[in-house]
Amino acid sequence: MNSSLIPEVLDNKRVSYECTCGSHETIHRIYFCRHCHQLRCRQCVSHEVDSQYCQHCLEYIPSIDAKLKKNKCASCFQCPSCMHTLTTRAIITQVPNPTDPTQTQHKKVFYLICYYCRWSSRDIGIPDQSVASGNWPELETPNCKRLDQLFDRYRLLAQKEKLDKEKKRISPRSAIILLDKYGITPSLSPKVTATLRAKMAKSSSGFSLSELKSPTDMSDFESSVATDDVEPLDINAYYNNSLEIDLGEKATLNQQLMQVESQPDKCSQLYPVSQMLLVKHSLRCKQCDHNLSKPEYNPSSIKFKIQLSAYYHIPELRIKSIPLMKKGEEFKLEMTLQNPTPYTLHVNIFDLVDTSIEPSAGIKVAETEMVLAPKDDTADLDIDQNYHSQFNDDKNFISFRKGNKLGFYINVCPLKSGECKFRLGMKHDFINTVIQTSKESSVERQPQILWITHQIWINLGDVQD
Ligand SMILES: [Zn+2]
Ligand SMILES: [Zn+2]
Ligand SMILES: [Zn+2]
Ligand SMILES: [Zn+2]
Incomplete structure (x- = not known):
């Protein structure tokens, strides 16, 4: 889940659950x-x-194909100017008739256009295509040869490393010598000796080390050398206006980085970008x-x-509203609990005293078990008048009840200025519907009820002095 996709109202960082590894995360x-x-x-x-x-044409691409296509879609392109998806547009043009050059004929041709910023493949001189699926000419990557060379070299190095590792392991030949040394003759262990001999035969008939070029004698490979002949940037030329810059012609940094292989400086060199998978x-x-x-x-x-x-499985704890907090003044904090499961849940909230740090707030929680009604999507339609009386709630502790949600109070007293942060424990039952596979009988296939405890961190923000 991307952080920018979850709005603040849903992903409230004031309440965080402690993972088993110790990190604090919101329930989402x-x-x-x-x-x-x-x-x-x-x-x-x-x-x-x-x-x-x-993401554009929603085509499933098998992993092996994706690797071959460099994780790009063959038929979808992004606008190099504004990053929107390009559309293929068809038009009818007049072309010379091949049989009679004095006459013209109609021909349907296609080109790419961005309906957002009006950039089109004609702007940079890409010829129109006669098929809608494209076959758009691919821009050759500069340094393509060099990159291939590097790939080959590293593949060779990896192969050598792998072989070196295998060589280090005990070889079948030395294993036979060792067996001989300790008097274990082939007659005593015919099976072991047979396997070792088979392994020896296999290694001699297969790939041998001598076939592989050692990395030092790959003479056809040129190492790259850093050069200093980069022209220094003349900043004065920009400041004194002696160099005219047309901002309409210049590609922005985002546009340049979208085509990382060529990094075009001018807008006229921008090329359609293949949609990444x-x-x-x-x-x-x-x-x-x-x-x-x-x-x-x-x-x-x-x-x-x-x-x-x-x-979807753990009761969600939220803060309903935060009143104005003053140091040393106790207040009632209203919190809500929501049951996401289709079962009735029993929840206990308790104070977790942490003696290792000086607490920033003192809290009092009533040790009452709260019964959370199951989640029911039709609950809004079905208004039950006797709903509240079912639970027999203590009005001083439970503030409201609505469907699978309830509100409750805890007493908080900020002890120092700064952030008011404290820890609560939450114990609830969990109905495990995963069928426990039992070999003996099918009678034991009952949902399992477990009690689980979580640690929850609440951050109420800054306290006034
Ligand atoms: Zn697990
Ligand atoms: Zn973790
Ligand atoms: Zn596509
Ligand atoms: Zn565009």
């Missing part, structure tokens, strides 16, 4: 492993690429290797096969 950025029953932040999960696709990735718990998030393969689907974001 944390996962809950239902196999280890622990919270996992993005550092505690392994990230894997599932599939590649183009996006990936769908899955997350796996590092402890138990189970998937915590797995998207559907179909690029146009936004659904998940597995989604264990903590937001």
